[in-house]
Amino acid sequence: MAIYHDPSKPKHVADRVEIKTKVKDGASAEVPTTHDVTTTTPKEICGIGHRMKRKEDPRFIQGKGRYVDDFKLPGMLYMDIVRSPYAHAKILEIDASEALAMDGVLAVITGKDLEAHGLHWMPTLMSDTQMVLPTDKVVYYAQEVCAVIATDRYTAADAIEAVYVDYEPLKPVVSPFDALKDEVIVRDDKEIRTNRIWHWEVGDEAATDAIFDSATTVIKETMYIPRIHVSSIETCGMVANYNPATEKMQIYMTTQAPHAVRTVFALVTGLPEQKIQIISPDIGGGFGGKVPVYPGYVIGAVASLLIGKPVKWIEDRSENLQADSFARDYHLEAEMAADENGKIVGLRVNGLADHGCADSAANPSKFPAGLFSICTGSYDMKAAHVNFDAVYTNKPPGGVAYRCSFRVTEAVHMVERLTSMMAHELGVDPAAYRMNNFIKPEQFPYESPTGWEYDSGNYHAALEKAMEMIDYDGLRKEQLEKRERGELMGIGISSFTEVVGAGPAKDYDILGIKMFDSAEIRVHPTGKAIARFGTKSQGQGHETTYAQIIAEVLGIPALDIDIEEGDTDTAPYGLGTYASRSTPTAGAAAAMAARKIKAKARKIAAHLLEAHEDDLEWNVSQWQVKGSPDKAKTIQEIAFAAYTDHPDDLQAGLEATDYYNPPNLTFPFGSYICVVDIDKGTGEIHIRRFVAIDDCGNIINPLVVEGQVHGGLTMGLAPAMYEEIVYDENGQCLTGTLADYLVPTAVESPKWETGHTITPSPHHPIGAKGVGESPTVGAPPAIANAVVDAMWHLGVRHIDIPITPEKVWQALRDAGVTE
Amino acid sequence: MSQHNVSININGTEHSHDVDARLLLVHYIRENCDLTGTHIGCDSTSCGACTVIVDGRAIKSCTMFAVQASGKEVETIEGVADGGLHPIQEGFWEMHGLQCGYCTPGMIMCAKTLLEKNPDPTEEEIRWGISGNLCRCTGYNKIVEAIQYAAEKINQPEAASA
Structure with a gap:
C-alpha cells in the first residue's frame, strides 16, 4: 500500500483518472418522482419512512452523552502544545529546562525526540507528508512546535509558557499566486524546489475550446471560494491509554473514520494492528474536520507509549481554528458558453488550490481536486474542461470538506453563479433559464461531459415545487414594483446536483483502502438485535436510521435494535462517515445484511412450518404460507428457533455481515430559492425567505432529513455571509477565536422552509441517496444569486462570498449608488 | 497558587x-x-x-x-429533571432539537432561564434568548420549536400532554 509517496519529487498527477462508472445491469432508466413519504411497516415497527423520534436522544438531553473529554482514566496525564508564533521560521533552539523543572511536569516532547522513533513526519490522506513536530523549521502560524506532558491541564498550560524557543523568522509565502513563482519555498524537505503539488485535468480540452470558439455568448468570472473552518462545537481531542503489561494501545479520539485511523497508526508506528483499539465515542460534530489525523493525536499516543500512562489532549478553540484542517480555499477562473438559442453548451475552468503547507485533503486518493468535476451540475451541455493546479503556502494544511462531499461545494457555487449570470446576461428569467437547460428526466442515467453517470434526477419537478412554494411569479412582480421605488430586493435560485456515497471500490480509496462500508447484524434468541457499522455518527442519527432500515427488512421493531459504531475492536471495518456516504454505503450494507438474515429466516420458517421455502411469502415481520396467513412464523419465533430448533442442515444463529461496494455514486439534487432585501444605506442583507426543496431519493426518516437539511442550510449561510479564515501578509491568522470567526447564531439563521421530491436511486438497495451535505452545497449560491439579482440592474455582476454588508455597500458605491 | x-x-x-x-x-x-x-x-x-x-x-x-x-x-x-424529563428536555426530543448533542445541555439551561423570565416568548424573543449559544448541527429552527413546545407544556400542562 502506498502510504508515503516518494518525497524526492512532488506529486504531479499527470494521469487522467477514468471516473466513469456504470450502474448495475437492469437498473431502470425511468425512475418516477413522487412527493409523499410512504411506509410499509406499522408504527410499532418503525421501518423506513416513519417520523421516528431519535433513539440516541435520551442520553444527550440528560447530559449523559460520553464525549472524549468526559473520559477520566486512573493516573491520566495531560498534554498541551507549544505553537509557533511565526508562519515561516527556522528553529534555532528549544530550551525546555525551566518547564521541566516545574512541579508536575513529566516530559517535553520535541521533534528531535520523535525523530529518534522515525515519527517526526507522518503521511497525509493524500499520500503527501506532514510534520508531526518540527526538527528545524516551522511552516505555518500556530504549528505544533513541542508538547508538554504534566499531571493536570493547568500545569501543562503553565509549562508551555515556560518553554523558550529561539526562532529565526523567514519570509513566508501567503498568497497561492505568489507561491507559483517559487521565490519562497515552503517545503525544502523535498528534492525538487517548487511549491507546486499537483496538476489535474478532466474533460475534453480540444472539444471544449472548439465549443467556446463557436459560441454566441461567453461569460467569464473569477471567483474565490474562501478558506473556512468547520468549527464543530466540540474541538478535537484524545485520551491515549497504552498498557505496558498487555502492550495494547487504546485511543479514545474524535475521529469520523476510526478503522482507517487504526490502520494508519499501525503502519506509521509499527505497532501490531490488533494491539491498537480506536474508540470514537460520542462526537460533538465533525463536518469533515475530524477525518484527518492531526499531529496532536500522534504526539499524545507517543507520550502514552513512552510514559506508560494515559495521556489526554484536548484542543482549545483557538488551536482548533488556527491549526486544524481548513476547507475550500479554491481560486477559480470560470467561463460558460451559450449557443445562439441561449442554450448552455460548454464550461471551462482554471483553478488554483491553496493547500497550505501539506496536501492534507481528505479526498479519495485518485481525486486530488475531489469530485470537483461534478461542475457541469444540473445542466446538459456538450463539453467541459477543468484544469487545476495546487500549491503549498505557509498556512495550515488541508483541505477537508466542510459538510460537503469532496470539493462539490466549490463546483456547485461556480456553476450556479455562472448559470444565473448567463440568464441575466441574456435577459432571461433565471428560473426559466434553468428549466430550459436542465438535464431532462428521460435523459437519466445521464452521462456528463466530465465522465459521471448520474443515477437519477428530475430537476424540473424540484424547481417547480420550490417556485410554487415561494410564489415565484408574485415575488418577481413585487421586485419590479420595488425597483421602481428604488428599493433593492433580490431572488436567487440554486438548482444543484450533488455527488455522494463514495464509492465504487475500483475508483475510490483512501490510502489504498477501498471505500466500501459495512454492517454486521446479530439477531438474539429473543428476537432483539444489535448491529455494528464501519461508519461513525457525529450527530446524523445513525442509531435511529440504521435501525429503521433493518426494521424495514426484518420486521423487528427499530426500538429493539441497538446500533453501535466507533469501537474498532467490535465494529466491522469501514471507511467512516463523511461526504454523505453513510446511507449510500453502510445504509446499503444494513439492508443487504438484513436480507441475508431474512433469507436464512425463510429456511428456518420452512422447517418450522413444514413447508417448502418456495411456498412461503414475507409479510411485514413474518414468513407465512402463501394463501394461508394463519400459518406463519414471526421473525421473533424464527430467531428463537435459530438457537433452539434450527434444521439439521443449517448452522445455528441468525447473523450476517455485509461489506457493501456501491456500483455507482448517488446524485442527490434540489432547488433552493432565496429572497433578500438589501439596505442601500448600510449594505445589510436581510434574508426574508428561503425555500429548500431537496431530493435525496427515498427518505428513511423525514424528521431526521428535515434536521439534516436545516443544519446544512445554516452551514451554507455561514460561508455565504459570515465565515472566512483570514491571514495577514505575515501569515498570521486573524480569525482565531469565535469572536472573529463568525459562526451564525439563531438570530442570523433564517426560518428555513423545506420540502422534498422523491426520485429514488435506481442502484441503491433502498433507493436512498444521502442528504446531510446537500444544503451546505446548495445554499451559498442561492444567497449569492439573490444578492446579485437585487443589484444586476445597477451593473453589479458578482460578489465573492462571504457577502458582507461592507462588500455590498462597496459594490453599490462602485455602481454609483450614493444614497 | x-x-x-x-x-x-x-x-x-x-x-x-x-x-x-x-x-x-x-x-x-x-x-x-x-x-x-x-x-x-x-x-x-x-x-x-x-x-x-x-x-x-x-x-x-x-x-x-x-x-x-x-x-x-x-x-x-x-x-433539571424532577423525575422523568423536564418539559424542555422533552421538547428537544420531540421536536428534534439536537443532533450531536454537544451544545444541547447549555441550550437547555439557557432556555430554562429564558422561560422562567418570559414564560410565553415570541419566536424572535427565543432566537435572541439563545443567541449566546452556538449550535453547528441543527440550524436552530428545531431548537426554537423545542422551546415553544416546552413553553406550551409548562403553561398548559394538561393541554400539551392530552
Whole structure:
C-alpha cells in the first residue's frame, strides 16, 4: 500500500483518472418522482419512512452523552502544545529546562525526540507528508512546535509558557499566486524546489475550446471560494491509554473514520494492528474536520507509549481554528458558453488550490481536486474542461470538506453563479433559464461531459415545487414594483446536483483502502438485535436510521435494535462517515445484511412450518404460507428457533455481515430559492425567505432529513455571509477565536422552509441517496444569486462570498449608488 | 497558587473542595464533581456549551472561577429533571432539537432561564434568548420549536400532554 509517496519529487498527477462508472445491469432508466413519504411497516415497527423520534436522544438531553473529554482514566496525564508564533521560521533552539523543572511536569516532547522513533513526519490522506513536530523549521502560524506532558491541564498550560524557543523568522509565502513563482519555498524537505503539488485535468480540452470558439455568448468570472473552518462545537481531542503489561494501545479520539485511523497508526508506528483499539465515542460534530489525523493525536499516543500512562489532549478553540484542517480555499477562473438559442453548451475552468503547507485533503486518493468535476451540475451541455493546479503556502494544511462531499461545494457555487449570470446576461428569467437547460428526466442515467453517470434526477419537478412554494411569479412582480421605488430586493435560485456515497471500490480509496462500508447484524434468541457499522455518527442519527432500515427488512421493531459504531475492536471495518456516504454505503450494507438474515429466516420458517421455502411469502415481520396467513412464523419465533430448533442442515444463529461496494455514486439534487432585501444605506442583507426543496431519493426518516437539511442550510449561510479564515501578509491568522470567526447564531439563521421530491436511486438497495451535505452545497449560491439579482440592474455582476454588508455597500458605491 | 475552600450547592447537593483560585467553574463541575453533562466549546464565553444556572441566572461557566460560585446554588443539566424529563428536555426530543448533542445541555439551561423570565416568548424573543449559544448541527429552527413546545407544556400542562 502506498502510504508515503516518494518525497524526492512532488506529486504531479499527470494521469487522467477514468471516473466513469456504470450502474448495475437492469437498473431502470425511468425512475418516477413522487412527493409523499410512504411506509410499509406499522408504527410499532418503525421501518423506513416513519417520523421516528431519535433513539440516541435520551442520553444527550440528560447530559449523559460520553464525549472524549468526559473520559477520566486512573493516573491520566495531560498534554498541551507549544505553537509557533511565526508562519515561516527556522528553529534555532528549544530550551525546555525551566518547564521541566516545574512541579508536575513529566516530559517535553520535541521533534528531535520523535525523530529518534522515525515519527517526526507522518503521511497525509493524500499520500503527501506532514510534520508531526518540527526538527528545524516551522511552516505555518500556530504549528505544533513541542508538547508538554504534566499531571493536570493547568500545569501543562503553565509549562508551555515556560518553554523558550529561539526562532529565526523567514519570509513566508501567503498568497497561492505568489507561491507559483517559487521565490519562497515552503517545503525544502523535498528534492525538487517548487511549491507546486499537483496538476489535474478532466474533460475534453480540444472539444471544449472548439465549443467556446463557436459560441454566441461567453461569460467569464473569477471567483474565490474562501478558506473556512468547520468549527464543530466540540474541538478535537484524545485520551491515549497504552498498557505496558498487555502492550495494547487504546485511543479514545474524535475521529469520523476510526478503522482507517487504526490502520494508519499501525503502519506509521509499527505497532501490531490488533494491539491498537480506536474508540470514537460520542462526537460533538465533525463536518469533515475530524477525518484527518492531526499531529496532536500522534504526539499524545507517543507520550502514552513512552510514559506508560494515559495521556489526554484536548484542543482549545483557538488551536482548533488556527491549526486544524481548513476547507475550500479554491481560486477559480470560470467561463460558460451559450449557443445562439441561449442554450448552455460548454464550461471551462482554471483553478488554483491553496493547500497550505501539506496536501492534507481528505479526498479519495485518485481525486486530488475531489469530485470537483461534478461542475457541469444540473445542466446538459456538450463539453467541459477543468484544469487545476495546487500549491503549498505557509498556512495550515488541508483541505477537508466542510459538510460537503469532496470539493462539490466549490463546483456547485461556480456553476450556479455562472448559470444565473448567463440568464441575466441574456435577459432571461433565471428560473426559466434553468428549466430550459436542465438535464431532462428521460435523459437519466445521464452521462456528463466530465465522465459521471448520474443515477437519477428530475430537476424540473424540484424547481417547480420550490417556485410554487415561494410564489415565484408574485415575488418577481413585487421586485419590479420595488425597483421602481428604488428599493433593492433580490431572488436567487440554486438548482444543484450533488455527488455522494463514495464509492465504487475500483475508483475510490483512501490510502489504498477501498471505500466500501459495512454492517454486521446479530439477531438474539429473543428476537432483539444489535448491529455494528464501519461508519461513525457525529450527530446524523445513525442509531435511529440504521435501525429503521433493518426494521424495514426484518420486521423487528427499530426500538429493539441497538446500533453501535466507533469501537474498532467490535465494529466491522469501514471507511467512516463523511461526504454523505453513510446511507449510500453502510445504509446499503444494513439492508443487504438484513436480507441475508431474512433469507436464512425463510429456511428456518420452512422447517418450522413444514413447508417448502418456495411456498412461503414475507409479510411485514413474518414468513407465512402463501394463501394461508394463519400459518406463519414471526421473525421473533424464527430467531428463537435459530438457537433452539434450527434444521439439521443449517448452522445455528441468525447473523450476517455485509461489506457493501456501491456500483455507482448517488446524485442527490434540489432547488433552493432565496429572497433578500438589501439596505442601500448600510449594505445589510436581510434574508426574508428561503425555500429548500431537496431530493435525496427515498427518505428513511423525514424528521431526521428535515434536521439534516436545516443544519446544512445554516452551514451554507455561514460561508455565504459570515465565515472566512483570514491571514495577514505575515501569515498570521486573524480569525482565531469565535469572536472573529463568525459562526451564525439563531438570530442570523433564517426560518428555513423545506420540502422534498422523491426520485429514488435506481442502484441503491433502498433507493436512498444521502442528504446531510446537500444544503451546505446548495445554499451559498442561492444567497449569492439573490444578492446579485437585487443589484444586476445597477451593473453589479458578482460578489465573492462571504457577502458582507461592507462588500455590498462597496459594490453599490462602485455602481454609483450614493444614497 | 493560593488554595481556597469552596462550598457549592450543585443540583441540591453540597460540594466542598480546596481548589486553586484560578480553577474555572466548568472544570470544577466536570472534574471535581464528575458532572460531565456541562461541556466546553470555546473557553472564551462565545459558544455557550458550558452554560449552567447560578442563583437563577444563566452563566457561562468557562468564564467564572469556582471561588466566585462558592456559597451559591448551581444547577446543571443533570439537575433539571424532577423525575422523568423536564418539559424542555422533552421538547428537544420531540421536536428534534439536537443532533450531536454537544451544545444541547447549555441550550437547555439557557432556555430554562429564558422561560422562567418570559414564560410565553415570541419566536424572535427565543432566537435572541439563545443567541449566546452556538449550535453547528441543527440550524436552530428545531431548537426554537423545542422551546415553544416546552413553553406550551409548562403553561398548559394538561393541554400539551392530552
